[in-house]
Every structure is written in C-alpha cells, then in structure tokens.
Amino acid sequence: MVHDPRAPAARRVVDEEARGAGSGASLDDVARLAGVSASTASRALNNHPQVAAATRERVLTAAAGLDYVVSPEASRLAGGTSRARVAVVVPHLSRWFFGRLLEGLEAGLHEGAGPGVDVLLFLVGDVAGRRAFFEQLPARRRVDAAVVVGFEVDEAERARLELLGVHIVSAGGPREPFPSVTVDDHRAARQAVDHLVHLGHRRIALLASEDPADRGPDLRSTGYRDALADAGPEPDDDLVVRVPFGGPGGAEGMGRLLGLRRPPTAVFATADEIAGGAVRTLRRAGLRVGADVSVVGIDDHPVAEVLDLTTVAQPVHEQGLVAGRMVRALLAGDAPGAVTSRILPTHLILRGTTGPPP
Amino acid sequence: MVHDPRAPAARRVVDEEARGAGSGASLDDVARLAGVSASTASRALNNHPQVAAATRERVLTAAAGLDYVVSPEASRLAGGTSRARVAVVVPHLSRWFFGRLLEGLEAGLHEGAGPGVDVLLFLVGDVAGRRAFFEQLPARRRVDAAVVVGFEVDEAERARLELLGVHIVSAGGPREPFPSVTVDDHRAARQAVDHLVHLGHRRIALLASEDPADRGPDLRSTGYRDALADAGPEPDDDLVVRVPFGGPGGAEGMGRLLGLRRPPTAVFATADEIAGGAVRTLRRAGLRVGADVSVVGIDDHPVAEVLDLTTVAQPVHEQGLVAGRMVRALLAGDAPGAVTSRILPTHLILRGTTGPPP
C-alpha cells in the first residue's frame, strides 16, 4: 500500500505491472460496441430472459471480441450471483489420506449441475497455523463454507466461523457437533486387534503415532486397549510404543519391540504407513511376517497392497465425497441441523501379514 | 441498514440466507461507533500513518466489538490492496508427488513477510477438465497467477492466460518457455539404468506408466532407451512393458516380464509406486529382489524407504518451494523473462533392491 498522496499514478502503474497486461475491457466497453446500454449488456451476459435474442447475440459477440471477463469483485459486490467459495483446511498434503480425501471432496463439491464452487486451500500444519487460520479468515478473506480435514475444531473456533456466517463441515476427523463425516476409529482398531486375538495372539503390541494431533483424541489406541481388555490379555506397557508418524517411525518402533525380553507375536499399527516400517524391520531381522510375527494396520493405504499387508480399510475417497455433498447442501440453504453427520463403515482386509502365532 | 419497504428487502433476505447469518457490520457501522467518518475508519484499519494514535485505537476497538471484517470485494474493487490469488492446477492429489510438491509450493508462496496469497485449488484429472480450466478461468474467476503441476501447457493455453494478465509457472512437469522448475527426467532415468548397467546387467526391462499424460512426453522412457543404446545391449521390445500407474500395474507388468522366455535380470520402473508392485510380484514368486532380480525406481517415494528400494531421488518439496518463490517474484513485478527456470538435480540412492546379476 502506498501512502504517499502524491503518487497515485505510480501506484496504478505498479498495479498494472503486478496484475499483468490485464484485459481492460469493461462492461461499458462491451455495451458501447454492441450499441446498447450497460444495463442491457449486463442482462444479456447474465442470460436474463428479458433481452431480445438479437440484442443478446450482439452483446455476446462484442464481449467475445473484446475478451471481456466480468470483474468478480464488482459483480459480487453489486449483488450479482457468484460462485461460492469454500475453504479446505488440511494439516498435511503429502500423506495419502489427505490427498485422497481431497480428491473425493472435489468430486462431491463439483458434482451435478449448479454453479460450481471455488476451492481455497489452506495448509495448516501446526497448531499455530491452525489458530492463525481461524483468526485470519475473517480479517481479509471471506468464504461461504469451510471443511476441515482430519482434525478437531474447538468450540471457540466453530463459534467464530458461525458468527461470520461460514458453514463448517468436518471430514476424516473426530465426530463433531456440526455436520461431519468420518469413520469409527475406535471400532476400526477393534476390528484389527480382534482379528489378531481370534488368530490366537496374546502378546499384541501397539505401534501408534506419537503426534497427538493425528486423529484427534487417539481413538485407535483406545480401541486397541479396549479390545485387549475384552479379550483377556492383561495390558503390558512395554508393548505400547509411540513413534513419529511414517515408515521410519514404524521401523524404529518395531526395533524397540524386538529388543524386548518377551517380544510380541503380533503388532497393531495405527496406520499402514507405520505398519510398513515395522514390516521392513521384521524382514531385515530375518523374521517371516505373517508367520513369526503378525502385523496389521489401518487405512488400506496403497502401500498395504504392495506389502501384502492385512489392514482395516476405510473409505477415504467417499468421506471426501460425502463432505462435499454436505457443503453443497449447506450452501443450497439446508439448515445445519438438517444435514446429518455420517459414520462410514470400515472393514478388515485379510492379506499376508497376519497368521496364527508361532 | 435501512430497509426499503419494497422489493429490495426480498433480495436482502435471500442473500442473508445464502450467506448465512453473516455479520452485517459495515465500515460505516464501525465509523459511527467510533465517532469518526468512514474515511478515517478505513485509514485506521489499513494502518495509514495519517491517523492519530488515539483515533486508530478507537476504530480498532469498535471494529473488534462489531466483529467487523472488510468486504474483500468492495475493498479490491475500490482499489484497495488485497492479497493476490494464485491458482494451483494439479491432475492428481492422492499421489504422493503432487501432495508433496504442493506442500513445498505452499511454503514458497507464504514464506517471508508480504501480504500472503490465497491459493485456489483446481483438480483437473483428465484432458477435458484441463481444457475446461483454461476456458473457464477467465469467465468468472480471476486469479493473478497460475501454477500448473506435472503437465504440459500448450501454447494456446498459455497465450490465453497471458492475455488475461495471469502469470504462469510450471512445476514438476516438462521444461517450458515460461518460468518453470523441474528435474531432468531423461537424466534421472539414465542414472537409474546406468547403475544397472554398471552392475553388469544386460537384460534390463522397462516398466513404464501407460498414461501418456504422466510426465508429458515420456522422458524417462527415452532415458532408458538412450542409456541402453550407449551401453551396448541391443533393444528388445519384449522387455518394454507399459502398465497403469501404481502398485497393481507394476505387479501385473512384472508378472508379464516373468513369463518371458528370457526374463530380465533387472527392471527399471519409471516410478517407485510401479516398482513397488514389481517387487511384490517378485517376492511372491519366491525370487530374491536384489539378488535374483534387481529393481530400481524413480522419485524416492516413501514406499521406497519401506521396501528398501534403490531409486533416483528427485527434490519434490523443493520444486514446489522454488515454484512458489517464482510466483512471488512475478507477483512482485519481476518480468517473466527475469525469472529464470530451474532444473533441480536428482541423485541415485543405493538400497537393497539392486545388485549384480546372478
């Protein structure tokens, strides 16, 4: 921003430069070329029924010839209809889960007819970034809806958005009091651990992400705990290992477990990516995965297929899809209360990394 | 807000509904509450030096109390400073490469001080979607710059954007006549294949993605061909297999190679994800990867680490980062010619899936 009052011209020049050549054609130009008034030109361009076909044609031609594009600012400001804007807030993008979910979200947001929406991307890795998002959003940008992916929104944040009239939906995170779509992580973990129990395992380890932000209150860990509690084996804290998210973390955690006096016969990892690392360590140690030691993960990440990893699949793309539809419903005027949250089912996929204990 | 008793009220109501509760506070409200004129309020909010500290304080307090947020439309329309908008155009999101690159891009776009930018996400999977993007962009939305990730932009498309004053930069795709950042895929392929050649392999297969859109004109394949041509082994079409991108594709392609009368002793896959599938097939077939058959990929995808896969790493995050900086330079007024394209280096990472032929 230039404060010097003597420099209006300068600012304009900078502006032009910054914005590029920028077609300068305005609605008035189009109207003039078509020999009509701006009002008529506007009506013609907006497909108003009240303009004569011939006139409309003339206006459209003029607009095309001038490479005219409406100024979205002016249009929206003047009360014209304009595409909705939705913010997508994600903590990561390089993890498969988030990318995949976003693909579904995109599909859900654009499916059907309608005017379509613009998607604003906000990558808020850490808590600070998240807080900044919720504080800044109002300050300068403005969206009609926000979908948060994979993390919990606290009440204050939600209230702030609602105050601004921003719809909010959550996908792939914890259950929320507002429209959300997710899976039952607690149950998914139980499916995984129950499977190990049914195979006869008693010493089952937990390999969990140490990042508290991952999957909110760690339902997958409590699912593990509850499954064990029901099954009989008394908990052994040595068998619970927390590691950084990802393959290297899993590999290192598995190493620690192998160093135990009484190593586990099976391992439940809270994510396939962690499980993958564990598998690698086991193989390197010369152990046969699925025979000497069983490993099960969650997600059905592509790596699971490659590793022949038993896992509990969750419908990631679909969570995004459903969330996208929810946003559209909200944007169409449905009351938030009328948009029902959904919990999508998960299911065990049997592959080669699990088997009875040796 | 005064309500005209007649028709306008109806419009307003619809608006309110569509936009949600929407705080109604306008600049005038703030000004009134603070006991100043709108001009002064505006200046105070925009940190203009010409307002008395006490006044500014009063305005800020009023604004906070009213939960006031500027209307970006009005602000931008009136010539106020506003954050730039950049479109990010990607063909996929669930693939690691794109997500990872976008993380770098985000970082590059937001680094340093400056006003920051808004990122509009466009997911254009197929050619039709891409075409639609380049045609639609002008129609309704408006961005200041676009970065295309991982695909080629044809001259007509580029010209269209330039006409509209939209800067464009390319990342992770082919080299372009406009600012772009990428790696030398041809060279990367050579690094991989040369490695196999140096180990003594003569029958080296190519496992390539069949999607012609992947990596544009398939430089990795030609890199393979050229490396072989230089090394001596005469080309054998049986050893060239094209498969759908991904693990399953790689697995199936490897199966085909294994069925050959004279199977290869080494395989070069144009992506780690494909290589991963190949490794799986080999293991299932009871072959020792790295001893009986060597496999090398490209990318240094996380799966490579887990599979202990030899690969040629490319700096994905950094490509995004550099692209983001280029956009900022362009937005700051640098001429496109002054922003030099970059080709980032790749390097071989030796792991366990390659070794001398049996």
Add this chain to the structure above:
DNA sequence: AGTCTGACCGCAAGCGCTTCCACGCGGACC
C-alpha cells in the same frame, strides 16, 4: 499578535457491476 505549518480529519468521487423503475413502442383487444 499574526501568520504559517502540519497533523488529522471529512467530503465526495468513484471502482465495475446489477437491478429497480420508468418509458416507448407495436400489436391485441373492445
């Protein structure tokens, strides 16, 4: 003491568009 200089502030003019209203006009009607 009179003038001058700034610091602060209000006025008003738009930014480019949409929409309400009024208006002219030709045909359908009695």
Add this chain to the structure above:
DNA sequence: GGTCCGCGTGGAAGCGCTTGCGGTCAGACT
C-alpha cells in the same frame, strides 16, 4: 380508432470500500 398490455430498453441508484483534495484546528514560528 382508441386503450391496454407487455416486451425490450435506458437511466439511475447503489453494493462497501479507498483516497485525492481541501478544511480545521493546534501549536510554532517571526
């Protein structure tokens, strides 16, 4: 043959903000 009607159009009023310009004071000068 004069109304009435409705279609197609232009005029004008904003949407909410920014900013050049000019006015109003308080001190700081001479």
